[in-house]
Amino acid sequence: MIPVALGISIISFITMYAAGDPINIIKMARPTVDKTTLDAIRAYYGLDKPIPLQYLNWLSNLLQLNFGKSLYGGIPVNLLIGNWLWETAKLQLVSIILALAISIPIGINSARKQYSKQDIAVTSISLFGVSMPTFWLGVILIIIFSYTLGWLPSEGARGGTKIWWGNPFLDEIAHLIMPTAVLVYVTLAQNIRLIRANMLEVLRSDYILAARASGLKERTIIYKYALRNAISPVITYLGIAFGAIIAGAPMTEYVFNWPGLGRRFVDATLRLDFPIVMGITMIITVMTLIANLIVDIVYVYIDPRIRIR
Amino acid sequence: MSSNKKEKFERRSASQWAVAWRRFKRNKAGTVGLVIVITVFLVGIFGDFFAPYPGRPDPDALLPFYQGDVRKPPSWLENWPNQILNWKYPFGTSAIGTDVYSDMIHGTKYTLYVGVVVTLITMALAIVVGSTAGFYGGWVDNLLMRLTEVFLVFPSLLFILVFVRIFTLTVGDPFWTIPIINLKIPTGLTIVTVVLAIFNWASNARMVRGEFLRVRELEFIEAEKALGASNTRIIFRHVLPNILSSIIVVSSLTIAYAVLIEAAVSFLGFGDLNTTTWGQILQENFADMRTVWWAEIFPGLAILLTVFGFNLLGDGLSDAFNPRLRD
Numbered sequence: 001m002i003p004v005a006l007g008i009s010i011i012s013f014i015t016m017y018a019a020g021d022p023i024n025i026i027k028m029a030r031p032t033v034d035k036t037t038l039d040a041i042r043a044y045y046g047l048d049k050p051i052p053l054q055y056l057n058w059l060s061n062l063l064q065l066n067f068g069k070s071l072y073g074g075i076p077v078n079l080l081i082g083n084w085l086w087e088t089a090k091l092q093l094v095s096i097i098l099a100l101a102i103s104i105p106i107g108i109n110s111a112r113k114q115y116s117k118q119d120i121a122v123t124s125i126s127l128f129g130v131s132m133p134t135f136w137l138g139v140i141l142i143i144i145f146s147y148t149l150g151w152l153p154s155e156g157a158r159g160g161t162k163i164w165w166g167n168p169f170l171d172e173i174a175h176l177i178m179p180t181a182v183l184v185y186v187t188l189a190q191n192i193r194l195i196r197a198n199m200l201e202v203l204r205s206d207y208i209l210a211a212r213a214s215g216l217k218e219r220t221i222i223y224k225y226a227l228r229n230a231i232s233p234v235i236t237y238l239g240i241a242f243g244a245i246i247a248g249a250p251m252t253e254y255v256f257n258w259p260g261l262g263r264r265f266v267d268a269t270l271r272l273d274f275p276i277v278m279g280i281t282m283i284i285t286v287m288t289l290i291a292n293l294i295v296d297i298v299y300v301y302i303d304p305r306i307r308i309r
Numbered sequence: 310m311s312s313n314k315k316e317k318f319e320r321r322s323a324s325q326w327a328v329a330w331r332r333f334k335r336n337k338a339g340t341v342g343l344v345i346v347i348t349v350f351l352v353g354i355f356g357d358f359f360a361p362y363p364g365r366p367d368p369d370a371l372l373p374f375y376q377g378d379v380r381k382p383p384s385w386l387e388n389w390p391n392q393i394l395n396w397k398y399p400f401g402t403s404a405i406g407t408d409v410y411s412d413m414i415h416g417t418k419y420t421l422y423v424g425v426v427v428t429l430i431t432m433a434l435a436i437v438v439g440s441t442a443g444f445y446g447g448w449v450d451n452l453l454m455r456l457t458e459v460f461l462v463f464p465s466l467l468f469i470l471v472f473v474r475i476f477t478l479t480v481g482d483p484f485w486t487i488p489i490i491n492l493k494i495p496t497g498l499t500i501v502t503v504v505l506a507i508f509n510w511a512s513n514a515r516m517v518r519g520e521f522l523r524v525r526e527l528e529f530i531e532a533e534k535a536l537g538a539s540n541t542r543i544i545f546r547h548v549l550p551n552i553l554s555s556i557i558v559v560s561s562l563t564i565a566y567a568v569l570i571e572a573a574v575s576f577l578g579f580g581d582l583n584t585t586t587w588g589q590i591l592q593e594n595f596a597d598m599r600t601v602w603w604a605e606i607f608p609g610l611a612i613l614l615t616v617f618g619f620n621l622l623g624d625g626l627s628d629a630f631n632p633r634l635r636d
Contacts, residue, residue: 007459015471127624131565131617133572136591136609143602246464251573265467266577269474277471284464292462 008285009062012278013055045069058278067279072271077279081261085283087157088249088260094176095183100238103188104231107195108222111203111230122192129189138182138255145178152178155257179256194237198230205229232303239295246284329554332629339625345618353417362411365585366483373398374406380601401603404594409604412585413611419495419586420568420615423502427567428560430506435513436556440544442514443521454518460511466573472504473579483583497581501574505567513559520552554630561623565616572612587612 042048045068046057061068067077110122146154153164153175164174202208203226211221249262257263261280268276333339363369373379383401400409442453477497484493524530525548533543574580575588576595587608594604 003455004459004462007456008463011459011463011468015468015475127620128613128617131569131613131620133569133576133588133609133612133616135573135576136605136612139591139595139598139605139609143598143605147599147602250466250470250577254577266470269470270578272474281464281467281471284467285462288462288464 005285005289009059009282010055012281012285013058062282067282068275070268070276071273077275080264080276081279081283084259084261084264084280087258088246088253088262091176091179091183091252091258091260092246092249095180095187096238098180099184099187099191102184103191103195104227107192108199108227108230110192111196111199112222114200119196123196126189126192129185130193132186132189133251134182134186135251135255137185138178138252141178141182142255157259179252179258182252182255190237191234194234195230198233199226202226202230228302232299235295235298235302239292242288242291246287325554329626329629333625336625336628338621339628342618342621342623342625345614346622349417349615349618350421352414353421356414356417360411360414362408364415365407365412366583370407370411371405373402373408378402379406380404380597383603400607401601403590403604404597404601409590409607412590413587413608416585416587416590416608417611419498419584420571420612422494423498423505423571423586424564424568424619426499426502427506427509427571428563430503431510431513431563431567432556432560434506434510435517436549438510439514439517440521440548443518444525444540444544444548450518453514457511457514460508461515463508463511465508466570469504469508469570469574470577470579472507473501473574476500476504477579477581480581483581495581495584498584498586501571501579501581505570505574509563509567509570513563516555516559517552520555521548524548524551554626558623558627558630561619561626565619565623568612568619569616 039048046054049057058068065078067081069076070080106122110119113119142154145152157175158168158172164171208221208226211225216225249260250266251262252258253260253262254266261284265277265280267273268280333343357364362372373381378398379402381398381402383399384397385399398408398410400413403409403412438453438457442450442457477500480496480500482496484495485499486493530543530547533547538547571580571586572588572591575586576592578592580586580589580592582589590608591605594601598605
């Protein structure tokens, strides 16, 4: 876990340096700035020190949750990020929980009745979900539900041109519906495919046959015996995919103009505002690592064989 | 009787590939995927000959704009459904006054270029890393797998965006021309391609390693070792051919993924402005999507269909090569 985190931090830092000197970028935008001012800026941001020292400096600041100041406006990044993080977390947590809650029963049912009409419908819909560009689904939803029908707000997390459904709380929910729907559908599709595939394999194994032969109830067989084995690859996948899901936030947030980490990340990267870019990257990486840790712990409960090892 | 015998003999001698092909043909979904993929490739290769308007760097691409046809809805919608349908702009014209249908045809080759080259680089990296780790084991395996883990846990889209943004700053000429065949390769798009590949090999390397671990323990490898074959010979002549089917399946799925993620990168505004990939068309018309919805819907459908095709093909191939997974 820790080597992985360190590796990622080094790669992040190198990324920042691959960009070249941020001072040059300032110079590109404002050619009239003179050299003494540039040197002063360089010293102010600590860019005149040797690179390994800058890395250690940056890392120690990072551990104190100090991401530096935005190159545009000079506001400390950690003051900015807190709010964005909350907006993203709200969106992502709701979607992941909903997706899990829906996908497990559907995946199981689909595997139990393999090649039935229901199964074929579910597999093709989920294959569509895997093939669909996330942002495009968002665009289609906006065109249909905001522009054509006028039922839901097309952008932002709250407010906008009017308060939807007459109440600030309901207004936030109205704004949440479409981004959540997009995220749930995409995550759901992937989950259903995994659960179905694993369940199919488990249901064919000998111990399930033995359980059937001993006359246990179908419910007990599925939920008590089969599910435990079928779900562990899904949980591993979720741990790995968590990074991808969170990092996929830019797409959904860009389409819906959601004021979260992803949207701000796109803006900051286009402006080459590196303290913000690095701050967001590290926060998302740490969240991913924590998710992996949680997965490892949950794993022990689901699969007791790991504890013995 | 004799003919029957002959048939039996032929069937027994059919190679693994012929058997897989016969199984694949029976799979409807896989065949649909193959047809979609072949169609997309044909459009990508021969699209320049039948597109109504030329590709983007050519000023004639903006001909609809000069004729005053900016933001025209798909022309068949005008007198739908009573009169003769008008196919002048099948998918309408974009916010900047190009024919969306032509743009999409020209975008096909770029999309395929990204998909195929990303997959080639990804698979090369994955095979090198995966086979080294899987074959040698021990500390080499440990080290390489930690590295793979770093790349797996990575929130890769974020890094892709940062790298693409940084490197596209350095682009000079928008196109490289390969001298003799006069093929133009877009520079910016190539950068996107390489970056995508660098952040995409990890899961495939894991797969290759797993397959290597499985095949390595088989008896014929032991026999080969006893005969004194070198490691290179075992890897290239014996193990790799045995995992080729898995590599082909994963390649198809990787193309699908690459097409999807390139579209995302372009859509977010990080793409190569000199190439009209499908994601680029979506990006150009995104701000005006309230009026030019057709320029958002049709390129998106093209992406969806292409990715769907490659996914179907991959699933179909997987079933054809490993029938026991499917009953």
